[in-house]
Amino acid sequence: MNRVFLVLFFGLSVLLSSSSGGVLTGKVKNGTAGFTVPSDIKVEINEYRSSGQNPAQRTLGVIASVDSKGRFIFTDLPEDSTVAYEPMVTYQGIKYYGHAVSITKKQPKAQSDIIIYETTQSDSNISALRHHMILSPGEGFLNIKEVVIFENKGDRTYIGKGLAKNGKFRTITYKLPPDAEEVQLGKGAMSCCIEFEQGGFYDTMEFPPGKKQITYFYRIDAPEKTLEISKSITFSTMELDIIPLDPAIQITGPNIKETALTGTRTRMFVATDLNKASVLSLNISGLKGKPFNASYLFFGIFTGLLLIGFFMVYLKIKKNRRNVPEEKAIDAGIDKKAERERLVRKIALLDVSFESGELEESEYKRQREELKKQVKNLEKTT
DSSP states (O other): OHHHHHHHHHHHHHHHHHTOSEEEEEEEEEOSTTOOOOTTOEEEEEEEEOOSSSOEEEEEEEEEEOOTTOEEEEEEEOOEEEEEEEEEEEETTEEEEOOOEEEOSSSOEEEOOEEEOEEEOOOTTEEEEEEEEEEEEETTEEEEEEEEEEEEOSSEEEOOSSBOTTSSBOOEEEEOOTTOEEEEEOTTOOTTTEEEETTEEEEOSOBOSEEEEEEEEEEEEOOSSEEEEEEEOOSOEEEEEEEESSTTOEEEOTTOEEEEOTTSOOEEEEEEEEOTTOEEEEEEEOOOOSOOOHHHHHHHHHHHHHHHHHHHHHHHHHHHHHHSOHHHHHHTTOOHHHHHHHHHHHHHHHHHHHHTTSSOHHHHHHHHHHHHHHHHHHHHTO
16 A cells, blocks of 8 residues: 555656646737637747846747637746746737746746737727927927827727838828928837838837827927927827926917926926817927037138238238339339330430530439439349
């Protein structure tokens, strides 16, 4: 008897040891009223490994079926605190996920359910709960960060309408001001599903019931201290608030009221109950404007002084040319041949004046010697 008991105990121990590892269970549910879970649906599992410098994600090569109640189970999963497991179902071409859970030696069992939905192309249940515009002014520009929180209040996944370039449908469209530059995508904007177009961009990612948030950034040139922005509303919006990070900024526009951010002294400007396809006009003042470039002023002053200097030099040269002795005028570029002929004529006229008795001999000789000296100096420079 004791021998039989020992054999059974030993066999049970071997059986338990052979099925070592964690267990993940869950249930697939259909969240659309009146619909059930197909019996042929399959569940996969994603592994997120956070150890090391490069966290990795992969889909494990194991698939679980569901029973008549939509339940599934994964066994023999490694018990590792650095790994999270996430069950996943693909239904009507859309992936749905359960919560990521950890399985460790202390907690070898975990549960994560998955909710699937039927689809719709109607956006009647899509709206923006809150839309933030955060303004950060610079010298000559305005940085704008937009954060939009959307909600799908229905019980179907919105797949969009209007064919996109990637073959899917357009779900949510984002319009930018005409002068927006340097557009960047932030949290919630998946590069795989965003496509840009003239005047903004649009998303092609399906939107299941619940909430989603998207963030994006852009810059607008603001050379003046005032700026007008037209903000296009693409979905009905319960509240849009503009938050300037500079207290000098003032915002006015139709149906815009100033208030304070809850629990703070930060000013914000709010517009509520905005209809789809409406346009909100924003008049922004108190910006820094384009900085004055002192180098242009210095260049202008320098150029002006230089021109004045050239003009003064020109006047001085012109004046000197009128008063310069005849021998210096030669160096100033006067026609030497014509000057020599002039001097020779003066000597000839001087001789005539002396011979006619108009000049005394001493004065005649002095003037004649002076003229002859000028002629010799002119001949030296020839």
